[in-house]
Amino acid sequence: MIPVRNPPRANLGGLEGRSAAGITGVMEQNEQRAVAGLSGLAVATLEGGGSGQAVRVPTVGDVLVAIEELWPESLAEGWDAVGLVAGRSGNPVGKILFTVDPSGAVLDEALEWGATMIVSHHPLLLKPVSTVAASGFKGDVVHRLIEAGCALVTVHTNGDSAVGGVSDVLADALGLQDVKPLAPAANGLPEEGIGRVGDLATPVALGDFAEAVFSIMPAVAGGVRVAGDKDALVRRVAVCGGAGDSLFDRVRSSDADVYVTADLRHHPASEVREAAAGGTPYLIDVSHFGSEWLWLTPAADALGTVLADRGFTTDIRVSGVNTDPWDFVLTPGH
Numbered sequence: 001m002i003p004v005r006n007p008p009r010a011n012l013g014g015l016e017g018r019s020a021a022g023i024t025g026v027m028e029q030n031e032q033r034a035v036a037g038l039s040g041l042a043v044a045t046l047e048g049g050g051s052g053q054a055v056r057v058p059t060v061g062d063v064l065v066a067i068e069e070l071w072p073e074s075l076a077e078g079w080d081a082v083g084l085v086a087g088r089s090g091n092p093v094g095k096i097l098f099t100v101d102p103s104g105a106v107l108d109e110a111l112e113w114g115a116t117m118i119v120s121h122h123p124l125l126l127k128p129v130s131t132v133a134a135s136g137f138k139g140d141v142v143h144r145l146i147e148a149g150c151a152l153v154t155v156h157t158n159g160d161s162a163v164g165g166v167s168d169v170l171a172d173a174l175g176l177q178d179v180k181p182l183a184p185a186a187n188g189l190p191e192e193g194i195g196r197v198g199d200l201a202t203p204v205a206l207g208d209f210a211e212a213v214f215s216i217m218p219a220v221a222g223g224v225r226v227a228g229d230k231d232a233l234v235r236r237v238a239v240c241g242g243a244g245d246s247l248f249d250r251v252r253s254s255d256a257d258v259y260v261t262a263d264l265r266h267h268p269a270s271e272v273r274e275a276a277a278g279g280t281p282y283l284i285d286v287s288h289f290g291s292e293w294l295w296l297t298p299a300a301d302a303l304g305t306v307l308a309d310r311g312f313t314t315d316i317r318v319s320g321v322n323t324d325p326w327d328f329v330l331t332p333g334h
Helices: 009-030 060-070 104-113 137-148 157-161 166-173 206-216 245-253 266-276 288-293 296-309
Strands: 042-045 054-057 083-086 095-099 117-120 151-154 177-184 193-205 225-227 233-243 258-262 282-286 315-318
Touching: 060 083, 060 117, 060 151, 060 296, 083 137, 095 104, 095 296, 104 117, 104 137, 117 296, 157 166, 157 193, 166 177, 166 193, 166 233, 166 288, 177 245, 193 206, 193 245, 206 225, 206 233, 206 258, 206 282, 233 245, 233 288, 245 258, 245 266, 258 288, 266 282, 282 288, 296 315
Parallel strands: 095 117, 095 315, 117 151, 233 258, 258 282
Antiparallel strands: 042 054, 083 151, 177 193, 193 233, 225 282
C-alpha cells in the first residue's frame, strides 16, 4: 500500500461539504449532457443466507453514463484522449479500481482482485499508435484487459476541470476558501476549469505552508521543492494538480502569493522567479502522481454514490500501487 501522511482533519472537513454539494449541483446540471438513457442491466444473486436477493450490477454503459454526469467529456482539453479505451458496453461491472496510471502493476492488482473495470486518470493511449502488439508494454496491457474482460476508462482533463475534480480536491485539502478556476472551462459551468485559486483563512509563513502541503501528499521519493523566502507570509494560493507550468500567466494575473503544482521545469520556473524579483508568486513543486492521487478516493466515492442512486451495486476501491516513477532521491548530506 502507498504510505500516506495524514492531513489535518480541519483541512479535510471542507472537502466533504463544498465538494459534495458542488458535485450534486453539477450532476443535476450535467444530466442533459450525459449519454441519454441507461443501457441494459446485469442481474446477479447475492450469495449467503439463502435469501436469493437480486442485485442490479451496472454494465460498462451504465458506468459510462455516471462518469459522464460527474466528469463530462466536453470538459476535456482538445489534445486529450478520454473515455472508454477497452471494453464492451453491455458487459457487467461488479468491481471498479481507480488509479492514476494504467500500469502493468496496477493491472496485476486489478485482475488479482477480480476487477471488471479500471478508471484511470492518465490515458494509456494519449498519442496515436500504429500497433497494439503484446510485445510492447502498452499493447500487453490492452491484450490482458481484453483477455480478462476488464474495461478501461480514462478520466483525465475532464476530471481536472470538473467541480470536485483534481484541483478542487487539492484546494480543499489545503483549506482554501472562495475558490475559483484559474483557467475557466470554455464549455463548462463557472465553477469548472483547469486549476484553482483561493485564500487561506489566515496568512501563514511559506515554510509552514510548504510543510502543510508535504503533510497531505503520499510518501514518494521526490518530496516537495520550494522557491521563495520561507519566512514570507502567504495567503492567496493557486493550485493545479499535475503539470501546471502552462498556467503561469494565469497564476500571475490571479495575484496568488504561492503556486502549488507539479513537474515544474527549470526554464519556466526560473523565468517566473526572475520576473518576480524575489517576490510573489512563490513556487511549490510536488509529485505529479501525488497531486492527482489525492483525487482518487473522493472520485471513487462520487461514482459509487451516483451508481447507488441509480439502484446499482458495485464494489469500488482505490489502487494501492504507487505509480510515481521515482524510487529514491539523493540530497546534500545524504
